[in-house]
Amino acid sequence: MSALSLQAANSGDRTPYVHHFSDGHGGWFSDRHYALKIWDGAAQCYSPWFVDPNHAPPGAGYLHLGMWIYTAQHWYQPDMPAAARLPYQESSFADQGKSTDLRDARLTVRLRGDVDLKGAQLLLLAQAQTEKTTANFILTGQPIEITEDWSDQTIVLANDPKQWTCIGSRKDLVDLYGCDDLNTALSDVNVDLIFVLFPLDIEPACPGVTDPHGLKADVDYPVMAAKLPRGLIQFESVKIEYPE
Numbered sequence: 001m002s003a004l005s006l007q008a009a010n011s012g013d014r015t016p017y018v019h020h021f022s023d024g025h026g027g028w029f030s031d032r033h034y035a036l037k038i039w040d041g042a043a044q045c046y047s048p049w050f051v052d053p054n055h056a057p058p059g060a061g062y063l064h065l066g067m068w069i070y071t072a073q074h075w076y077q078p079d080m081p082a083a084a085r086l087p088y089q090e091s092s093f094a095d096q097g098k099s100t101d102l103r104d105a106r107l108t109v110r111l112r113g114d115v116d117l118k119g120a121q122l123l124l125l126a127q128a129q130t131e132k133t134t135a136n137f138i139l140t141g142q143p144i145e146i147t148e149d150w151s152d153q154t155i156v157l158a159n160d161p162k163q164w165t166c167i168g169s170r171k172d173l174v175d176l177y178g179c180d181d182l183n184t185a186l187s188d189v190n191v192d193l194i195f196v197l198f199p200l201d202i203e204p205a206c207p208g209v210t211d212p213h214g215l216k217a218d219v220d221y222p223v224m225a226a227k228l229p230r231g232l233i234q235f236e237s238v239k240i241e242y243p244e
Helices: 003-010 182-186
Strands: 017-020 028-030 037-039 042-046 063-070 106-116 121-129 134-138 151-156 192-198 230-241
Touching: 028 042, 042 063, 063 121, 121 182, 134 182
Parallel strands: none
Antiparallel strands: 017 230, 028 063, 037 042, 042 230, 063 192, 106 151, 106 230, 121 134, 121 192
């Protein structure tokens, strides 16, 4: 990371970011064609979830995208190519000018759910474009508990490589996704933050699939739905607090 980009990340607003979904989606997206449903003041994330194949082996594996927000405004600015421009022209995080230096930040979600995770966990993914690659790190050392009743769950984006898994890339996307230094990525999380379900047990639901990781699971061939997480996760609020 250049000194200029690090300075830009550090210059952002470091007062707490707080979003209550009773105030609307706030630029948070969901798996379901970006249509994050808000009912009774809570974001609704429910199965069946899309299978993201971008990090299939030799990457770390498949994941479901539960809910995410872009952390930089250029993803939805008018000069973005129309094909890549996002349907929500806002991000409550980026529009408030929050710092993308998230090293050791505390993230608290108020949530509840009824899910059969099938061995997956609810985890936070931080995505950053660096000078080397687009790095995706999952905070596998701190899974988020999904409780039956409303509860506050807090994780820390610790600047500790032992707590994160860099999920790399499927073999045909190595020019786009890869791994980089964790400190570099967390010092400027300039793409997005995603609540994911990971890992997934992917098995083709039809015979004759000889290269399941070379093809795109759930796109080029159907997968065994019975092996995937299912249920409902509701988010009432998200809070990010920066360290002093």
